[in-house]
Amino acid sequence: MASGSETVSVLDEHGSIRPTAAAEPYADLALAVPLEDRVAFLRDMVRTRAFDVAAANLQRQGHLALWVPSYGQEAAQVGSARAARTQDAIFPAYREHAVAMIRGLDPMAIIRFYRGMTHGGWDPAENGGFRLYTLVIGSQTLHATGYAMGIRLDGASGTGDPERDEAVVVYFGDGATAQGDTNEALVFAASYDTPQVFFIQNNHWAISVPVERQSKVPLAQRAAGFGLPGVRVDGNDVLASYAVTRRHLDAARAGEGPALIEALTYRIGAHTSSDDPTKYRSEDELARWTERDPILRLRRHLESEGVGADVFEGIDAEAAELAADVRQRTVELEEPPASLMFEHVYSEPHPLTTSQQEWLAQYEASFGGAS
Structure with missing residues (x-):
C-alpha cells in the first residue's frame, strides 16, 4: 500500500507507461484496462471539457447565474467514476460534471441548476445514484457517510456477492478538508467501518487559499489519524485514478471499510465564474500545470498504442456537437x-x-x- 506521501502514477506526463513505485498494488488493474475503454475514457474527458467551456461562455453571456468549471480535473473524475459500479451511490460537490454525465445525467440538468431554475435539479434514482450538487462546503461528506452507514447496517455490503454489494463515493476538494463536517464524517466512517471512498480532488486552491497553507502534510496522510488507509494518486493520470478507486471501492464493498484518496490535479480555470484567479496565483504556476493537461497525456498514450487520427477526430466532433446542443437548448429554455x-x-x-x-x-x- 502506498503511503500518503508517495504518488501513484501509471502514465508519465508524456503518456508513456511508467508506473511509480507507489503504483505497484494498482498497476495490474490499470494496465488491464482494454484499449477500447481507454479510448472511452478520452471521449468522456473531451466531452466534459467541451461542455464545461460551453457553459462558461453561456454564463458570461448572461444565460447562467453562476458556473463552476472542472477544466483540468477531467482525469480524476473520469477515472474514479468509471471505477464505480452501477449500484454504488455517488455524492458530488459542485463541479463533478464528468461524473454526472457518466452516471447518465443530462447535462442540461446541471445547466438548469446553475441558471437558478431548480432547487436540486434531478432525481438520483433516475441518474445512476448520482446525488444532488452540494454548495455547502463539505456537507456532502456527512450525507455520504450516513448513507454508507445505512448500507452497512442493512447488510448491503460484505455479503460476498460483488454484483450486489454496494459502496459510496463522496467527492470534495482540498478546501473541504478544513471543514468540521468532513472531519466528523471521517470519524463516523472509521467508527462504523462504512463501505465508502472519500475522494479528494486536490486542485491546489481553496478559492484563493493555497493547499500548503491548509495542511503541512499531504492530505492523504491525514487518513491515518482517523484509522483509514490513505493514498495519493496523480489525478491527471486517468488510468491511475481508475485503478486506485477501483481497488478501494472493491475493498469497501467487500466489507473492508473506508479509504481516502487524494487526487493531485489542478484547477486550470477560476474557482467559479465569480472568481479572478489572476489575483492570487502566478502565470508560471498555471503554465506548468497546463503542460500536464490530462487530456493531452491520455491522447499521447493512445497515439503510442496505435489509435488513429480518425478516432480523435470523431471524439472531437462528438464533443463539439454536445456543446452546440447545450448552447441551443439553453437559449431555448423557458423560465419556470x-x-x-x-x-x-x-x-x-x-x-x-x-x-x-x-x-x-x-x-x-x-x-x-x-x-
Whole structure:
C-alpha cells in the first residue's frame, strides 16, 4: 500500500507507461484496462471539457447565474467514476460534471441548476445514484457517510456477492478538508467501518487559499489519524485514478471499510465564474500545470498504442456537437412558473411553504394583471 506521501502514477506526463513505485498494488488493474475503454475514457474527458467551456461562455453571456468549471480535473473524475459500479451511490460537490454525465445525467440538468431554475435539479434514482450538487462546503461528506452507514447496517455490503454489494463515493476538494463536517464524517466512517471512498480532488486552491497553507502534510496522510488507509494518486493520470478507486471501492464493498484518496490535479480555470484567479496565483504556476493537461497525456498514450487520427477526430466532433446542443437548448429554455419554488422543498406538503405560496399568489394578484 502506498503511503500518503508517495504518488501513484501509471502514465508519465508524456503518456508513456511508467508506473511509480507507489503504483505497484494498482498497476495490474490499470494496465488491464482494454484499449477500447481507454479510448472511452478520452471521449468522456473531451466531452466534459467541451461542455464545461460551453457553459462558461453561456454564463458570461448572461444565460447562467453562476458556473463552476472542472477544466483540468477531467482525469480524476473520469477515472474514479468509471471505477464505480452501477449500484454504488455517488455524492458530488459542485463541479463533478464528468461524473454526472457518466452516471447518465443530462447535462442540461446541471445547466438548469446553475441558471437558478431548480432547487436540486434531478432525481438520483433516475441518474445512476448520482446525488444532488452540494454548495455547502463539505456537507456532502456527512450525507455520504450516513448513507454508507445505512448500507452497512442493512447488510448491503460484505455479503460476498460483488454484483450486489454496494459502496459510496463522496467527492470534495482540498478546501473541504478544513471543514468540521468532513472531519466528523471521517470519524463516523472509521467508527462504523462504512463501505465508502472519500475522494479528494486536490486542485491546489481553496478559492484563493493555497493547499500548503491548509495542511503541512499531504492530505492523504491525514487518513491515518482517523484509522483509514490513505493514498495519493496523480489525478491527471486517468488510468491511475481508475485503478486506485477501483481497488478501494472493491475493498469497501467487500466489507473492508473506508479509504481516502487524494487526487493531485489542478484547477486550470477560476474557482467559479465569480472568481479572478489572476489575483492570487502566478502565470508560471498555471503554465506548468497546463503542460500536464490530462487530456493531452491520455491522447499521447493512445497515439503510442496505435489509435488513429480518425478516432480523435470523431471524439472531437462528438464533443463539439454536445456543446452546440447545450448552447441551443439553453437559449431555448423557458423560465419556470414561480410556484415551482415551493415544490419538493419537503417530502410532504408543509404548512410553511403552503402559506408562503398563498401569500405570493395574493401579492401577484394585487397588481391586477399589470405587466
